Amino acid sequence: MDSAGYGRYVSELSHLASRISVTPWQTSEAAVHAALNGQAAGKLRELVPAQFRRAQGAYFTNGAIKDRVTALLSGQEAGKRMPFWDATCGAGDLLLAACSGLALKTSLSETLDSWSRLLYGQDLQPEFVQAARLRLFVAAAARHRARGDIIRTVPEAGAGRFGRVHVGDGLAALRAATRFRGHVLLNPPFGMIGAGRDCTWSSGVTTQAGFFLLAGARALAPGYPLTAILPDVLRSGSRYRAWRAEAEELLDIEQIIPMGRFDRHTDVDVFLLSGRRRHPSAPVSGPAQWWLDLEADVRLGEIFDIRIGPVVDNRDPHNGPMVPFLTARSMPAEGAMGEPTQRRAFAGRLLEPPFVAVRRTSRPGDSPASRVRGILVTGVNPIAVDNHVITLKPLSGSERQCAEVLKVLDSEQVARWLDERIRCRHLTVGVLRSLPWG
Incomplete structure (x- = not known):
């Protein structure tokens, strides 16, 4: 060929x-x-x-x-x-x-x-x-x-x-x-x-x-x-x-x-x-402006602990206790969900609700509702999270802040900001941490 x-x-x-x-x-x-x-x-x-x-x-x-x-x-x-x-x-x-x-x-x-x-x-x-x-x-x-x-x-x-x-x-x-x-x-x-x-x-x-x-x-x-x-x-x-x-x-x-x-x-x-x-002897003029950024007193990463889910399902062994297991496929399109019905044996880090779960896949130019697909996860038991999901856990532990961030992520302003900031098919923790808050 x-x-x-x-x-x-x-x-x-x-x-x-x-x-x-x-x-x-x-x-x-x-x-x-x-x-x-x-x-x-x-x-x-x-x-x-x-x-x-x-x-x-x-x-x-x-x-x-x-x-x-x-x-x-x-x-x-x-x-x-x-x-x-x-x-x-x-x-x-x-x-x-x-x-x-x-x-x-x-x-x-x-x-x-x-x-x-x-x-x-x-x-x-x-x-x-x-x-x-x-x-x-x-x-x-x-x-x-x-x-x-x-x-x-x-x-x-x-x-x-x-x-x-x-x-x-x-x-x-x-x-x-x-x-x-x-x-x-x-x-x-x-x-x-x-x-x-x-x-x-x-x-x-x-x-x-x-x-x-x-x-x-x-x-x-x-x-x-x-x-x-x-x-x-x-x-x-x-x-x-x-x-x-x-x-x-x-x-x-x-x-x-x-x-x-x-x-x-x-x-x-x-x-x-x-x-x-650049002339080798000339000083570096400073970092290039790879993307336009918005001034903000507070960034999302200062209010939420933002991480990628630790479970690589097709690679991690099924060891440890049986725990609720959150995957991108099990998440509703929007809104909230309780404890996932799917379970998996996992001995690694678990996350206690409440937190916001976001699908990592994100297509530039999508409507605001789908550029960042976040849902509120509630419940009483710690949850294992798949690595196709990014989690936002409020440092205050407040469910109210989870509801607030869902509104922010679903906004047209955030969709436009993300289209400028990152046009890859996957969101990154670094980008979400740098998102202006308020």
């Missing part, structure tokens, strides 16, 4: 590139626009098996995110003849965003010579690289045709000029590079890999994108820019606090923009990060 099926789209692009020079521009314009705006991503879903796409983390940049990157680049170095490097170029969408601001020369041949000196890229899949080269040719040819120029350069010669866009391991290339004087562009794989013993910011299975961002930053010469599309877990996840600190040491971060879902076909929330390689 591989990307060979994408070769069919490469053939379509080659045919389109051949038609640009011989057909009236008005008859080619719509097909060219489609080829440069979203069609490559659609063909990826159509021609490459989903299992392979997920395994490779292959998501092509298109739609609102590509438009945002294009606008960002057009206001920065695009007109300054600065090289652009996309180490995971896929079908070339970020390189297309970059070259949209590059100048045209007198002829298409001269433009291709100029652009090919400025555009660098790698991808592990040969079909993606072929598509990227052809789309870059189509983009240049289309701008010349729109200007009224006559095209004499054939697609084969044009696409062959982009020799710096080639098959290769982008992460290895970034790690081998030093003091690249250009603009690094990244839409890295979103898949999970083992962190490795030499990883200083994570352990176990972690997101691949984090390695690409840090490698891209280290590859740059001081003062040169980086723009990246990254999974939101890096921005808002508590386990990536050390990664954020390392990114701040390498980059003067200029913008962090939550973008929501990558696209309507990809259930991953992302953010846009832009910054510049």
Whole structure:
């Protein structure tokens, strides 16, 4: 299982590139626009098996995110003849965003010579690289045709000029590079890999994108820019606090923009990060604003003991006394419940009611009632709690405070705050502790 099926789209692009020079521009314009705006991503879903796409983390940049990157680049170095490097170029969408601001020369041949000196890229899949080269040719040819120029350069010669866009391991290339004087562009794989013993910011299975961002930053010469599309877990996840600190040491971060879902076909929330390689001798300018926060005299964590349930049901032994066992499935959608009817042998920490139980799963953009699904748990016996549930136990022991926090969690203000603060599919203890109270 591989990307060979994408070769069919490469053939379509080659045919389109051949038609640009011989057909009236008005008859080619719509097909060219489609080829440069979203069609490559659609063909990826159509021609490459989903299992392979997920395994490779292959998501092509298109739609609102590509438009945002294009606008960002057009206001920065695009007109300054600065090289652009996309180490995971896929079908070339970020390189297309970059070259949209590059100048045209007198002829298409001269433009291709100029652009090919400025555009660098790698991808592990040969079909993606072929598509990227052809789309870059189509983009240049289309701008010349729109200007009224006559095209004499054939697609084969044009696409062959982009020799710096080639098959290769982008992460290895970034790690081998030093003091690249250009603009690094990244839409890295979103898949999970083992962190490795030499990883200083994570352990176990972690997101691949984090390695690409840090490698891209280290590859740059001081003062040169980086723009990246990254999974939101890096921005808002508590386990990536050390990664954020390392990114701040390498980059003067200029913008962090939550973008929501990558696209309507990809259930991953992302953010846009832009910054510049920091001079090693310069002091760190201070922590980046990874999220907007609200001023508050009191946070939820100062009033409630907030924890994840300690029971990992499919792993923990069934030892100890039989006790009531609370799971996310046994919780009602809202309101209150008494002692759970389900029981389990458990010798670990139990929690005495009253407390509030919150499902850890939470989808950004949900209605306020479902962004934080909390219920009041009452009763007289200590309860074992599953690790898919977060518990909020009032330090005062007051059931009244439990009722108050349910109203707070169910509010539209909290839903909006959470959508800004964390767009992962799981709530974290740290986020709930930091929630403003009152």
